[in-house]
Amino acid sequence: MNAIERFWLRKQQEVGVSLNEVQKQAVLCTEGPLLLLASPGSGKTTTLMMRIGYLIEELGALPSRIKAVTFSRASAQDMKERFARLFPAQAGARVGFSTIHSFAFEVVREHYRRTGTAYRLIEGDVAQEEDEEEQGQTREGGTPNPDVPVLHKKFILRHLYRTLMGDPITEDQMEALLTYISYVKNKMIPPSGWAEVKCDVRDADRILQAYERFKRSGTDQLLVDFDDMLTICNDALGAEPELLRRYQRRYDYVLADESQDTSLVQFAILEKLVRSHGNLCVVADDDQSIYSWRGAEPQYLLDFKRTYPGADVLLMEQNYRSTREIVDAANRFIKRNKHRYPKEMRTDNPGGEAIEKRCLADFKEQAKHLARRVAALPDPSEAAILYRNHASSIVILNEFDRAGIPFYMKDGDHRFFAHWVVEDVLNFMRMAYTDKRPDLLERIHAKLNGYITKDQMAALRRIDNQASVFDNLLAHVPLREYQVKLIRETKETFGRMKALPPRQAIRTIRWQLGYERALEKLCERFGFRLETLVGILNTLEDIADSLETMADFASRLKYLEEIMKASRYRSKREGAVTFSTFHSAKGLEFDHVYMIDLIEGVIPSQEDIKKYEKDEPADMEEAVRLFYVGMTRARRRLELLAYKRKDGAIVQESRFMTAVRSMDPATDGRPLTKRGAAAPSRPKATPQLAESIREGSFVKHRAFGEGEVLEVDEERIRIRFASGEKRLSAQACAEMGLLEPV
Incomplete structure (x- = not known):
């Protein structure tokens, strides 16, 4: 038995770790650049720690000359703790576990000390x-x-x-x-x-x-923020050869975990750091790169061998986490992306439950359905509810609180309760109780019928007679003729509002007092997203449902804010189900995962869809990766939830959910089309449809009406309708019977 075999045997006996062949290669490939592409649940952190232990115990590397950087402080701490468990004899070793920001700040401090900069x-x-x-x-x-x-x-x-x-x-x-x-x-x-x-x-x-x-x-003093740490570090290492040499001489081996989340400036720092020896191990999964909106650069991974021509690339494709059904579906789903390394995630785990795809009748049913599902679980702490947008959590926490189900919110967004739309609605309600406060009217005067100007508002503030603000406007402030009727009607509406239940009061604010029309104008002026603001109003209506008074509503909002804050301190010991965005769930795993709000416009978002239709696929591919991250959090059971209507409007099931729905053993793992079904050689069209989709012919679409076919390929049909040009999926049109010849 040679030294390497003794090392594997010793670690198996000491801590029960047994590596597969690819993991062993990753441990032994210590010299030169290495890109280790690790699928979800493939044991990448264990492999990385075994690599560090091998460098120290078998190759005699000094712990202090190994630098291991990662994306977050939590990940750096996890690596440190994992290393201590796997190599207890090295628990006190000074391996350089840190975030890239921490390392950059160390360089920045040294740089400013040298230059005497405060x-x-x-x-x-x-x-x-x-x-x-x-x-x-x-x-x-x-x-x-x-x-x-x-x-x-x-x-x-x-x-x-x-x-x-x-x-x-x-x-x-x-x-x-x-x-x-x-x-x-x-x-x-x-x-x-x-x-x-x-x-x-x-x-x-x-x-x-x-x-x-x-x-x-x-x-x-020079002021420095966290992003400056990176840019200043990179600039200093590039401009000061002696400073660069000092850090290059300090580390013989550099390892970077979660590198799909690394940005260009972070990669530039690492490249400078290893330039003298090239001993860089990058651990990543390009299929889990979901932070391009804050600067992450997945393309760098695809170009890794161009940057380091002699680099080794290893694929860790064995999933130890999930059932075969989940692994197979996720593996086929991610293949709809073209800009990725060709990987085949697989598992030897036994089969389990089929992925459940459920389309509910209405959005409101979703929270109730989730509460019923989670309440029936023997251990809710092994379940997670995942969503794309923070706003989704408010309705769910409201329902779960009413049902008495404890929850842990990993990344609760308290901004909802402090949002100016929420404050506006509360101020409208306060005006219903007393119309004698000019300060209240001043906060909302630009957002209601009456079009009260700043000058008129200033004149009103100078009147101090404790009378109705509307009576004072009508009696003492110069008004335009059209304003008189509007202000009288507004006063009457506020008077009626006091007796209304809160849900009806919110609808009165939206429509009769003109608040929603005012929001549209604010969106045009300041660039706010109207769908976001309307979504807040819809959520407020859901919270108000079944409450009797506006005072009850205000109290409920305050209570929900408090329990959201308290939820951060709950633990699995309390049997709490986890609420999380898809982004924050990365790195976690649960027996039961519920992915919710799977509708077009949410995932993918409207912006993703618009860019995709303009042949700009990058954002759509990231949305695919985000969905894939959600799927691969599940160990045993995965449920996908959509609905047919929201706030009275018909909505469409997400194309991603449709793609998973279309997967069955007959597809044999073939690559997916952009709409999600396995890619055949040609769209499955009827002979009549095949004839009708020639360029220059005219067709009728079920929703868009008649149009002229401008372009046809294997995946898309471009048609000019009266409402504008549309790019449609050829397969979807064929399978769903959406087109017929004119």
Whole structure:
């Protein structure tokens, strides 16, 4: 028995680890660049830790000369703990487990120490900065000074937005702006290209330019945020040969986990770090790259051998997590993507339950169905409910709380309860109880019928007689002729609202008081997404359902916010089911997984679909990967949920769910078309349809009416209808009988 065989035997006897042949190759391939492509549930972290242990115990590498970086602090801590369990004799070894940001900050500190540059971090715990904003940034006399932003990234951006745009920034706009800035930095986009990057915040490039100027000259210190750590680190390593050599000499082996989440600037740092020896092990799964919207660069993995021509590429395709049904379906589903490494995920696990595909009659039934399902499980802590958008969680937590089912929310988004739409609705309700408060009217006057101007509002504020604000407007403020009738009607509507149950009150606010029409105009002016804002209103109606008074509704909102916060501290010991977005579920696994809201417009999103129809497939491929991540979280049972109607409107089942529905043993694992069915040599068309889809012929579509066929290929038909051009799936048209010749 040689040394390597003794190593495998020893680890099997000590900790019960037994590697397959590909995993062993990954451990032994220690010199030079290696790309290890690991399918879900293939034991990549164990393999990575075995590789580090082999370097130390068998090759004599010093632990301190091994650097292992990953995407998040939780992952870095998990690697450290996993290594200590697998190699207890090395538990105190100083292996460099860290995030890439932590390593970058180490370089930045050294760089600024060498150059004598004073700097300050402006990102971290916001709570402390909020106290500073309230207590420290003041004029003489102690009143807050809005012209002096607190030195925290969010507060600086908030100050700059108000200065440049003249309005306060909303929480949604803040998140969009932060994502935009992170994307620009991680993609290494020069200032000349900032305006080309799409952002829901108007003039985001101007705000970013002002932000960069403020960081350099707004204080006596250079201000640095988390994204700057990466760009400054990369620039410093590129500009200072001695600094670069110092870090190159420090590490003989560099390993990067979760590299599908790594950005261009992060890859550039790693490339510089290993340039002298080339001992880089990159562990990734290009099929699980789901963060391109914040700068992750999956294309780098596809180009790995171009960057490192002598690199080895190993495929870990054995799934140890899921049943054969789940593995087979996920493996076939991901093949609808073209820009990927050709992998064949497989498993030796026994078969289990078939994947359940359920299309409910209505959106409201979904939360009730989930509550019934989870309540029937022997151990709800082994179940997860996964969704694409945070908004989906509100209705579910409301239903689960009413049903008395404990839940753990991995990444609860408390912004819903502080959203300005929620606050607007509450202010409308407060006006129904008292119309004598000008301050309340001032918050909503631009969003209701009557078209009250700022000047009229200022005149109203000067009146202090404790009378109705509407009576004061009519009696003491100059109005235009059309306003008089509208304001009288508005007063009457508020008067009737007081007696209404909250759900009916919300509908009155939306339609009779003109709030939804006002939202449409705000979306046109500021670039908000109307479907998001309308979704919030629909969710509020669902929460209000069965409540008797508007006071009950306000109390319910506060209560739900509190239980959402408390849910972060629940554990499996309490039998809590997990609520999570698809993004945050990556790396987790559960016996039972419920993927919900599987409709067109959610996954894939409307934006994904629009780009796809313009032959821009990147976002659609990422949506496919996101769905694949959700599927591969399940160990034993996977249920996919869609519905036919939402808020009175007909919705379509997600094409992804349709693709999984179409899978059966007869497809033999053949590649999927863009619509999800196994790809035949030609669309399955009837002879009549085959004749009708020639270029230049005319057809009638069930929904779009008559149109002229402009182009035909094996997958798509391009047709010009009266409503515009459409690109349709040839197979879907054939199988569903959507087209007939004119």
